[in-house]
Amino acid sequence: ETGVTQSPTHLIKTRGQQVTLRCSSQSGHNTVSWYQQALGQGPQFIFQYYREEENGRGNFPPRFSGLQFPNYSSELNVNALELDDSALYLCASSAGQQNTEAFFGQGTRLTVV
């Protein structure tokens, strides 16, 4: 148990729809990162939030967006879903901006049909 919880655990959406995934970070952690993991691949960095501001982004289009709330929980929103968006979405939290370990949630398995 890492203390990082994600919801929902599984989700099926239709192409073109929008989806919101949620993450509650570990107590005391103010940095949240999101990753996309396609089948058989390593996780790919989407973006990171620190104290409610986005402070890093990977190579993902603008239809991937996020929020971080004052309690440091976070949302990942994906608009205009495509079949290739089917993946495991992982949230990781860490303390501050120092080089510390990140703790991952169990992920949300998104299937786009």
Next chain:
Amino acid sequence: DAKTTQPTSMDCAEGRAANLPCNHSTISGNEYVYWYRQIHSQGPQYIIHGLKNNETNEMASLIITEDRKSSTLILPHATLRDTAVYYCIVRGRSGNTPLVFGKGTRLSVIA
């Protein structure tokens, strides 16, 4: 792109030490070596990290060569529950820098 190279897969007998190698020949002076593992269908789990000295914790030991161009993760007494994909990651000092995962090494611990 990942700055590390790892073997695709390895086998290890239960109870024996598992030694997982990683090459990171382009590592810079302020970059750390991190190890994570991912058991099937779960989120990655932090194992250990280091800068230049060898490190040990309750899970594993990390041996970094003097030139820092390679490292080895050692699981001293592998169990079946250690079967997982192990990722070696080079990461900058700033907390802004994300974890860049490669494909990792699939370790199979065999009874």
